[in-house]
Amino acid sequence: MAKDVTILTGFLGAGKTTFLNALLGDRPQTRFALIENEFGEEGIDGGLVVRPDVDLVELSNGCLCCSLSNDLLDVLEALNDRRDSFDELIIETTGIADPASVAVPFLMLPRVLRDFHLKRVICLVDAELIEDQLRDTEEAIGQISFSDIILINKTDRVSNTYLNSLQDLLRGLNPFAHVLLGHKDNYPIRELMALERDTAGTASVATLRPVPAQPGLSPVQATTQPHSIVPFPSKHHHHAHSDLVSLSFRFAEPIDLTQIYHRLTTLLLFDGKDLYRIKGIIADPTRKERWIVQSVGRTLTLTEGADWQPGEPRITRIVFIGKRLKPAGFEKLLRHCFAKDPQKPVSRLPPTPNL
Numbered sequence: 001m002a003k004d005v006t007i008l009t010g011f012l013g014a015g016k017t018t019f020l021n022a023l024l025g026d027r028p029q030t031r032f033a034l035i036e037n038e039f040g041e042e043g044i045d046g047g048l049v050v051r052p053d054v055d056l057v058e059l060s061n062g063c064l065c066c067s068l069s070n071d072l073l074d075v076l077e078a079l080n081d082r083r084d085s086f087d088e089l090i091i092e093t094t095g096i097a098d099p100a101s102v103a104v105p106f107l108m109l110p111r112v113l114r115d116f117h118l119k120r121v122i123c124l125v126d127a128e129l130i131e132d133q134l135r136d137t138e139e140a141i142g143q144i145s146f147s148d149i150i151l152i153n154k155t156d157r158v159s160n161t162y163l164n165s166l167q168d169l170l171r172g173l174n175p176f177a178h179v180l181l182g183h184k185d186n187y188p189i190r191e192l193m194a195l196e197r198d199t200a201g202t203a204s205v206a207t208l209r210p211v212p213a214q215p216g217l218s219p220v221q222a223t224t225q226p227h228s229i230v231p232f233p234s235k236h237h238h239h240a241h242s243d244l245v246s247l248s249f250r251f252a253e254p255i256d257l258t259q260i261y262h263r264l265t266t267l268l269l270f271d272g273k274d275l276y277r278i279k280g281i282i283a284d285p286t287r288k289e290r291w292i293v294q295s296v297g298r299t300l301t302l303t304e305g306a307d308w309q310p311g312e313p314r315i316t317r318i319v320f321i322g323k324r325l326k327p328a329g330f331e332k333l334l335r336h337c338f339a340k341d342p343q344k345p346v347s348r349l350p351p352t353p354n355l
């Protein structure tokens, strides 16, 4: 029997990985295979997946919807070879992917159709930022208009009145999609996973029908999983059909967490217009745990991650995504954050706003 596939899309920082973790936590009995695609050379999201038993394949350094389509076919073939070890496949696309291109093999290629069944395409929408994203980028509209289900996320960040008008806007952009609401502490997972695209429908006119509900548990909290790292020089990557670029950095030098927090906050405040996303894992020698730094819009957050394991290389990895980003400036900023005295006592972290 063909394995069910869910494609998870949505603009940079919409909350895909956070939602994915809630979904994985909600279905502990289901064995998931997961393809994590990231725009930058540095895969950060794979390290944020909560369930260690997930069969995780990371495809970084490009976007599945353009340069990596052959890689996707190779991965699907490899997954099919071990099809007895998982029940369902989830693909988390990059925040700038065109989900239609990712879905094509599942709709068109007989050998993929035989082994995999595209059950739904879910688009997460950042309730607070989507109007800006629709105005400033080409990608958000493509993601919304192709998806079967639109999950308006981060509803905790906007008023109910605004949510009503946002729903109207999104229904106007894609009248065929189901529009649901949620936020990181309360997703409509059962309702959402009870919907599937009509197998007879096409991508743009998907209709949804309910499938039997599965028993579920409450979502779990996100933590990080340790994984191995191969050092590589700083690089940057151009998306094939966009003016967005990603800059990826990796440093073995110890980083001062307080310093990087202040410098990135200042950067976002005064020069953040074209910077859509920061994601990183920070190694500060004065702390036993890794720290996750993230920005969406102008908001920067720091979250405590898992402890570094004995002998594990403490490498800082950070990705910036935006327009007109200059590698030299970011490298300089990061170099200013190298810890001068790794032995110095732990400084107090500034409080981070709770997104």
Ligand SMILES: Nc1nc2c(ncn2[C@@H]2O[C@H](COP(=O)(O)OP(=O)(O)OP(=O)(O)O)[C@@H](O)[C@H]2O)c(=O)[nH]1
Pocket (backbone or CB within 6 Å): 010, 011, 012, 013, 014, 015, 016, 017, 018, 019, 045, 094, 095, 153, 154, 155, 156, 157, 182, 183, 184, 185, 277, 279, 294, 296, 301, 354, 355
């Ligand atoms: N307030 C609020 N913050 C959220 C919600 N969902 C996610 N976030 C925060 O938004 C930020 C981005 O979340 P991610 O889940 O990493 O977003 P993503 O879509 O996977 O990001 P990319 O893979 O870079 O495109 C994180 O700091 C999350 O904690 C939500 O419902 N409410």
